[in-house]
Amino acid sequence: MSNQKNMSIQSLARKNVRELTPYQSARRLGGNGDVWLNANEYPIAPQFELTAQTFNRYPECQPVLVIERYAAYAGLEKDQVLVSRGADEGIELLIRAFCEPGKDAILYCPPTYGMYSVSAETIGVEARTVQAKEDWSLDLPAIKAALDGVKLVYVCSPNNPTGNLINPEDLRTVLEMTRGRAIVAIDEAYIEFCPQASVTGWLKEYPHLVVLRTMSKAFALAGLRCGFTLANSELIALLMQVIAPYPLSTPVADIAAQALSDQGLAVMRARVAEMGETRSWLTQQLKRCDCVEQVFASETNYLLVRFTASSQVFKTLWDQGIILRDQNKQPGLSGCLRISLGTRQECQRMLDALQPLPGINERTAIMNNETAPSKEPM
Numbered sequence: 001m002s003n004q005k006n007m008s009i010q011s012l013a014r015k016n017v018r019e020l021t022p023y024q025s026a027r028r029l030g031g032n033g034d035v036w037l038n039a040n041e042y043p044i045a046p047q048f049e050l051t052a053q054t055f056n057r058y059p060e061c062q063p064v065l066v067i068e069r070y071a072a073y074a075g076l077e078k079d080q081v082l083v084s085r086g087a088d089e090g091i092e093l094l095i096r097a098f099c100e101p102g103k104d105a106i107l108y109c110p111p112t113y114g115m116y117s118v119s120a121e122t123i124g125v126e127a128r129t130v131q132a133k134e135d136w137s138l139d140l141p142a143i144k145a146a147l148d149g150v151k152l153v154y155v156c157s158p159n160n161p162t163g164n165l166i167n168p169e170d171l172r173t174v175l176e177m178t179r180g181r182a183i184v185a186i187d188e189a190y191i192e193f194c195p196q197a198s199v200t201g202w203l204k205e206y207p208h209l210v211v212l213r214t215m216s217k218a219f220a221l222a223g224l225r226c227g228f229t230l231a232n233s234e235l236i237a238l239l240m241q242v243i244a245p246y247p248l249s250t251p252v253a254d255i256a257a258q259a260l261s262d263q264g265l266a267v268m269r270a271r272v273a274e275m276g277e278t279r280s281w282l283t284q285q286l287k288r289c290d291c292v293e294q295v296f297a298s299e300t301n302y303l304l305v306r307f308t309a310s311s312q313v314f315k316t317l318w319d320q321g322i323i324l325r326d327q328n329k330q331p332g333l334s335g336c337l338r339i340s341l342g343t344r345q346e347c348q349r350m351l352d353a354l355q356p357l358p359g360i361n362e363r364t365a366i367m368n369n370e371t372a373p374s375k376e377p378m
């Protein structure tokens, strides 16, 4: 009691929470742009009307229509599908269900999505990394050597922010080396842009495989907060033990079911085709800019671009209200910015802003003099 008044809120907090770097986003950092190309959102809002009105009642924990429709869409059984508050909640549920804080570890391969480590660190689980090879393929021997104590491996394919698919043979190798030891979660947040690459068909062979999906990207519903975890029924049943009793609000379930109707799926597929065309066009246009060093091939709704002076590019565009995602700090991605596909008009505004920037061949000299306005980790 006597020293209670000396206890600051900070010192009362868990140590790992005090030391946590939260997920950074331009919105959180207070950016006030009008061309948002930083979060891989779709640039135009789809229109929905609510049909459910029973707001006096708690919602279903796992809304039946949403589960039925997603299972049909994914080619799986209903008991192989869990719906949650975005794929981010799926990432966290897996750690909570499988990892003992202070004992077990997760493993992932940077450069990649930032929430695996944020979730692990929040829960007090070690986040171990095995850097991808220079060509962004998995370093299989290094992964094998790092598996001691690892309960959960996250692999993002297509990978955010690099845009490439992970070689399916390498995914199989990871699944073989982890059999009976760890769960492998393949993050397919962008799989609608390359549906033939999905590994959901492998669930029959691998009881420890999990696939993560979202409505935030190709379905254009980032504001809905709705995602899916796909796995065999035994694993899904385990996640049901740790999920909140009412993870989705009634309006979310209502809109998700509409977006997964036959018509909703047709709209999504048309959107994917249109964005593919935008991606080819933007790739060609970017390659003509002096300040662009390299445009990486992408299977997704964003492009990773290496600039001759990325900090200058980032700041120049930021000051004009065009917000990109700085990837400079990720291993192997010096000079790289990630650009989400906006409307043609938004892309053109960005190109117009890039056009006057010179192609300085002194990237390293400039990098030593960073003045980026953000410290985004990914």
Ligand SMILES: *Cc1c(COP(=O)(O)O)cnc(C)c1O
Pocket (backbone or CB within 6 Å): 040, 085, 086, 087, 088, 089, 113, 156, 160, 187, 189, 213, 214, 215, 216, 222, 225, 226, 227
């Ligand atoms: C956007 C994204 C997610 C998160 O999806 P939400 O459903 O919006 O939580 C997960 N993984 C990757 C790789 C993403 O890019």
